[in-house]
Every structure is written in structure tokens, then in C-alpha cells.
Amino acid sequence: VVIAAALSIGISYLTFALFPPAKPHITAPDERTFSWEGIQTAIGPGGVVPVLYGQHRVGGQLLSANVDQANTVIDDGVTVSVVTITNVTGGEPGNEENPGVILTVTAPAHGQADQATITITGVQGKTAANGAWRITVLDSNTFTLASSEGIDSAAYTSGGSFVSTESGLRRVEALATPPTLTMLLAFGEGPIDGFLLHTIQVNGQPIGNFPSVEILTTLGTQNQAALTSFGETRNTYASGSEIPVDPGVTYTTASPVQAFILNLVWAEGLYILFETGDKSANEVTLQYRFRVSPSGAWSDWSVFLVSGDRTAPVHFSIRREKLTLHLYDIQVVFVSATNMDDVRAKWKPSLESVTEIQEGSETYPYTALMGIRSLPTQSLHGALPNITVVYRGRTVRVGGFAVAEAWTDDPAWCVMDFLTNARYGQAIPDAQVNLPAFTSYAAYCDETQDGEVRHTLNYVLDRDVRVQTALLEMMGGSRAIMLKSEGLWTPRVTRNDAAVQLLSWANCSNVNLTYLRDRDRINVFEARFANEAVESQSFAQDVLTWPSIDDWPADVRKAGLDIRGVTKPTRVMRALQFELNRRQFENLALSIDCSLEAVVLSIHDVFRFSHPLPGWGTSGRLREGSTTTNLVLDVDVVVEA
Numbered sequence: 001v002v003i004a005a006a007l008s009i010g011i012s013y014l015t016f017a018l019f020p021p022a023k024p025h026i027t028a029p030d031e032r033t034f035s036w037e038g039i040q041t042a043i044g045p046g047g048v049v050p051v052l053y054g055q056h057r058v059g060g061q062l063l064s065a066n067v068d069q070a071n072t073v074i075d076d077g078v079t080v081s082v083v084t085i086t087n088v089t090g091g092e093p094g095n096e097e098n099p100g101v102i103l104t105v106t107a108p109a110h111g112q113a114d115q116a117t118i119t120i121t122g123v124q125g126k127t128a129a130n131g132a133w134r135i136t137v138l139d140s141n142t143f144t145l146a147s148s149e150g151i152d153s154a155a156y157t158s159g160g161s162f163v164s165t166e167s168g169l170r171r172v173e174a175l176a177t178p179p180t181l182t183m184l185l186a187f188g189e190g191p192i193d194g195f196l197l198h199t200i201q202v203n204g205q206p207i208g209n210f211p212s213v214e215i216l217t218t219l220g221t222q223n224q225a226a227l228t229s230f231g232e233t234r235n236t237y238a239s240g241s242e243i244p245v246d247p248g249v250t251y252t253t254a255s256p257v258q259a260f261i262l263n264l265v266w267a268e269g270l271y272i273l274f275e276t277g278d279k280s281a282n283e284v285t286l287q288y289r290f291r292v293s294p295s296g297a298w299s300d301w302s303v304f305l306v307s308g309d310r311t312a313p314v315h316f317s318i319r320r321e322k323l324t325l326h327l328y329d330i331q332v333v334f335v336s337a338t339n340m341d342d343v344r345a346k347w348k349p350s351l352e353s354v355t356e357i358q359e360g361s362e363t364y365p366y367t368a369l370m371g372i373r374s375l376p377t378q379s380l381h382g383a384l385p386n387i388t389v390v391y392r393g394r395t396v397r398v399g400g401f402a403v404a405e406a407w408t409d410d411p412a413w414c415v416m417d418f419l420t421n422a423r424y425g426q427a428i429p430d431a432q433v434n435l436p437a438f439t440s441y442a443a444y445c446d447e448t449q450d451g452e453v454r455h456t457l458n459y460v461l462d463r464d465v466r467v468q469t470a471l472l473e474m475m476g477g478s479r480a481i482m483l484k485s486e487g488l489w490t491p492r493v494t495r496n497d498a499a500v501q502l503l504s505w506a507n508c509s510n511v512n513l514t515y516l517r518d519r520d521r522i523n524v525f526e527a528r529f530a531n532e533a534v535e536s537q538s539f540a541q542d543v544l545t546w547p548s549i550d551d552w553p554a555d556v557r558k559a560g561l562d563i564r565g566v567t568k569p570t571r572v573m574r575a576l577q578f579e580l581n582r583r584q585f586e587n588l589a590l591s592i593d594c595s596l597e598a599v600v601l602s603i604h605d606v607f608r609f610s611h612p613l614p615g616w617g618t619s620g621r622l623r624e625g626s627t628t629t630n631l632v633l634d635v636d637v638v639v640e641a
Contacts (some may be wrong), residue, residue: 052393100150190220248333
């Protein structure tokens with residue numbers, strides 16, 4: 001009878017899995033998921049689109065965000081006929097019997113009909129002429145402005161032009177409805193199994209608190225269609241500039257665009273208040289034009305007459321489209337208002353923001369998308385919100401190579417996908433993957449322990465890490481390592497496997513035994529992990545101490561570690577207990593010399609060892625005369641009943 005000692009020579013690999021060595025002088029990448037600051041949406045450019053195996057809460061990468069006004073007018077580019085003014089006379093005040101002199105405008109070949117409505121801008125000197133007027137035509141070159149008697153005795157100096165209300169000016173009514181936010185986010189490499197929409201959170205608040213919000217998603221397939229209303233890329237840039245008279249405000253786009261939206265706001269409202277307390281609509285005339293930046297020819301003016309009788313902030317947007325792809329300068333000018341009394345009227349407009357648009361049908365193949373529309377901005381306090389959601393991640397090949405992909409949280413098949421995937425993995429050919437070993441690894445993970453599946457993987461890869469580090473994080477929680485043996489990538493699990501070979505004094509020499517004693521052996525662990533069991537499936541950072549404080553030894557030697565991919569507290573406890581056991585029972589190092597012909601072991605194999613030096617077991621050689629049924633030993637053996 002052989003008394004055997006089962007040793008695993010791959011245990012040290014698991015130590016590296018849960019305790020990767022420090023890398024001094026290297027700044028760690030930003031953590032967006034495994035972080036004490038909470039799961040974050042990546043806002044800036046250049047972020048990593050996450051790869052999720054299993055199920056987890058993720059913040060995603062912002063692709064575009066824009067503000068949608070309740071009242072948006074599409075400017076189709078119909079131009080306004082602009083007529084030059086060469087002189088303005090009259091306007092001198094009168095007396096009780098004579099109301100004064102009416103304003104007379106000279107504009108050669110003005111082409112206007114009697115009683116037409118026009119808007120004048122740019123007159124210098126006799127500035128009261130600027131504004132909206134009904135005219136009386138005197139001849140083909142002159143006309144008077146109705147009700148302008150005695151309003152301005154200053155001398156005309158230069159400048160001025162007008163446009164006809166009946167020829168291109170657009171009359172719109174501003175609304176007090178607050179704007180909404182639209183966002184497009186990339187949540188992960190696809191195809192994924194699906195989003196759990198009820199878990200969406202906006203700045204930590206359930207999506208149910210925003211009943212008007214519309215959610216659109218794609219699963220990240222190769223040929224997925226663009227999300228409705230998200231086929232173009234839109235980004236809104238804040239301005240906040242009050243719009244004065246000529247020269248107004250000039251905005252230059254941040255990137256080449258094919259369309260833009262001017263988002264205007266009257267922050268103090270838009271109205272006239274009479275002495276009686278009655279409120280009436282005030283009307284504001286604005287105009288804008290654009291050119292290819294920095295020195296292209298300016299377009300003709302587009303003129304808008306905006307009316308409103310609201311004391312709350314009112315909003316209005318102008319969308320200009322069908323442009324060639326360029327950087328553009330956009331000039332917006334306040335022309336006039338019906339009433340500009342600082343006490344009884346509000347009329348001052350501001351350019352709140354500009355939405356820049358690149359048109360087209362961007363589908364983002366292989367990327368799981370979420371579009372959020374109509375998110376009310378008044379609840380966001382002026383900042384882009386943090387959007388997170390729990391979703392079931394990548395579908396992978398389960399059980400073979402030539403099979404349809406399916407969702408799984410079994411670590412074995414997730415690791416195989418990471419090795420073989422050509423988009424974000426290592427593109428290792430299937431011929432170099434040990435499929436039977438992965439099948440055995442998967443079966444081990446699926447075993448039942450303490451009434452639940454032994455090991456699952458809920459892992460988010462959203463940072464730049466080395467392949468070795470990623471594999472150790474993905475496999476460490478299930479006590480496995482990755483080896484390349486005989487040209488095949490092979491996962492090996494640390495468990496009580498059957499012994500592969502017996503080594504004894506007959507096939508080894510130079511036996512050295514070193515008994516290890518660690519006076520500072522760790523006996524309490526404090527693990528940081530993403531806890532799936534907390535309220536609302538937040539997967540928030542949590543700390544678990546093992547053993548519990550009631551079972552701490554008198555002399556506590558505590559260490560901390562991060563466990564990624566393991567999100568259930570009971571599985572974290574088992575992982576910590578394994579580490580404690582390993583430190584307690586790994587107390588002997590064995591070194592031996594063996595000829596290559598005598599050893600059939602691979603790294604991480606379990607073997608039996610018998611040798612008279614430490615007095616382990618009894619072993620020897622077979623003597624001449626042994627058969628398949630009768631063994632003749634070269635030493636005496638006592639067999640106990």
C-alpha cells in the first residue's frame with residue numbers, strides 16, 4: 001500500500017491571480033465600473049467601449065448629446081430679399097396741433113406694395129427707424145413709415161436695409177415648455193443578450209421617476225439598423241451669450257457640420273405689461289446668417305419674428321440643414337422689439353446653445369446602443385446626467401466551436417471567447433484551443449456548492465490592461481489558470497484531481513524537503529468587490545471581511561484584496577476561505593531531480609510521492625517473475641487488514 005501526498009505545483013499561479021504584483025511608477029487607468037466613486041458614464045472622447053461577460057451594471061460611453069427645444073423651426077433656406085436704404089428723413093417732433101413729421105425712407109427700386117410690412121435694420125443716426133413697420137408707398141424709390149411722426153429728430157448718418165415680412169420673414173410663437181435632452185450611449189461590445197430596462201438609473205434615480213422619457217436600444221449585431229432619430233450625430237455646445245443689435249453674436253462650430261440648430265431663450269420671459277396690469281404679447285425680430293469659416297461669403301439673412309406673452313422663460317430653435325460639410329461661422333443679430341420698455345416689457349434674447357449635426361445613418365455595428373429621448377433638463381441642474389443600466393452581456397460560443405452563440409455567465413466559455421474573439425480578444429485560432437479542457441472547466445464551475453452554482457463570472461473589461469492581467473482577473477475567482485501545453489491553450493483548475501503519476505525513489509533523486517513557517521501568515525481578509533445583492537442591483541462597491549469579526553483570532557494579521565468578476569457575497573466568502581486555507585496548509589516545499597523520460601507531468605498536475613527519506617509510504621521495484629496478476633516486490637511490505 002502506498003501512502004501518498006497529493007501536491008499541486010501550480011498553486012502559486014492562483015496567488016498571482018488574486019494578488020497581482022504591484023507595478024510601481026505606472027499610473028493606473030481610470031476606473032469607471034470598479035470604483036468607489038460609483039459606476040460612471042464616460043463623457044470625454046477616446047473612452048473604451050466596455051466588454052461585459054455575465055451581468056453587471058455599466059455606465060457606457062457617451063456618443064452624442066443634444067438639447068431639443070419644444071418649438072423648432074426648420075429653415076429651408078428660402079432667402080429674404082434685402083433692400084438697401086440710402087436715406088431717412090423726418091421724425092421731428094410736433095406740437096398739440098401737429099403730431100410731427102413722419103419718417104420717409106429712400107430705398108431705390110424698393111419693389112414694395114402699398115401697406116406692406118417690412119423690417120428695417122442697420123440705420124445709423126436716426127436709429128428709431130429700425131424695427132417692424134407698415135409702409136405707405138410714395139413712389140418706386142420712397143415710402144413712409146406708419147405712425148412714425150415725431151419719434152426721432154436726429155440726423156441720418158449712414159447704413160440701413162430692410163426685408164419684407166411677406167417675402168421670407170417667418171412669424172413664430174415662442175413656448176414656455178422647457179427643453180429636453182437626447183443622449184446616445186454605447187454600452188458594450190455586441191451582440192449582447194439584452195438590457196434590463198427597469199434597472200436604468202439617471203443620476204442614481206430610477207428611470208420610473210422620469211415618465212416622459214423614451215428608451216431605444218440595439219443589441220450590437222453586425223447589421224443592426226440605426227436607432228430611430230439617432231441616425232445623425234448631434235452635439236450641443238453651450239453659449240449663453242445675450243444677443244445684441246448688429247453685429248450681434250458670432251458662433252463658430254467646433255467641428256465640420258452638415259446642419260445646425262440655434263437654440264434661443266428669453267430667460268426673463270417675453271411680454272408687455274400695461275399700466276392696468278394686463279399682459280400682452282411682445283414681438284422680437286431676429287436674423288441670422290452663416291458662412292464657411294473663416295472667410296467664406298455670407299449667406300443672405302434669414303429673419304424671424306418671434307412673439308410671446310409668457311413671464312416664464314420661453315424657448316425657440318431654428319434648424320438649418322442641407323449644408324456641405326464644413327466649419328461654419330454663424331452670426332445672430334437682434335433687430336428690434338415691439339416694446340423695449342425696461343420696466344414694463346421683456347424682450348432680450350440669448351443664444352442658449354448651438355447643436356452641431358453630422359448627418360447620415362451611423363449604425364455602430366457590433367456596439368450595443370441605448371438612446372434616451374425627452375429627458376427633462378430642469379431636473380438635471382445644468383449638467384449631463386450619469387446613466388447606468390444592468391444588462392446581460394456578450395453572447396458567446398457555449399460547448400463547442402461550431403455552435404450558435406448564447407448568453408452564459410460560466411467563466412470557462414467567457415474566457416474562451418476572450419481568447420478567440422478577433423475584435424477585442426486575442427484572435428487565437430480554434431485549432432490552438434483545448435476544447436475538452438474548457439468543457440471540464442465549465443462542468444467544474446457549474447457544480448452545485450452550498451445550494452448554488454459553484455462559480456459565475458460578471459466581469460466588465462472597460463480599461464486598458466495587459467492580457468495576462470485580464471485573464472488572471474477573469475479566472476482567479478474560479479481558482480483557475482491558463483497554460484499553453486503542447487501547443488494548446490488549456491485552462492487548469494486548482495482542485496482535488498486524481499493523481500497523474502507516482503514519483504518515488506525509483507525515478508527521482510536529490511530529494512529536498514523544506515518546511516515553511518510564516519510567522520506573519522495572513523489570517524483575516526478584507527475583500528473589495530461589486531455587490532450584486534444590494535438594493536436595485538446597483539453592483540456598488542462593497543467590502544466583505546472574512547472570517548466575521550466574531551471568529552477573528554487573538555492575533556489578527558489582516559490583508560486586503562480586490563476580487564473582480566465575483567459579485568455574490570457567498571462566492572466571495574468561499575474565495576477568501578480558500579485563500580486562508582492555502583496560507584495555512586501550504587507549509588512544505590519539495591524539490592526533486594527526475595529524468596525527462598520518467599516524468600509525464602504538466603504544470604498544475606497532481607501527483608503522488610513516496611520516498612523512504614521522509615518516511616512517506618513504501619515503494620520499490622518489481623522483481624523478475626512479476627506478471628499482470630502477480631507482483632513480486634523487492635522489499636517486504638506489511639499489509640494491514
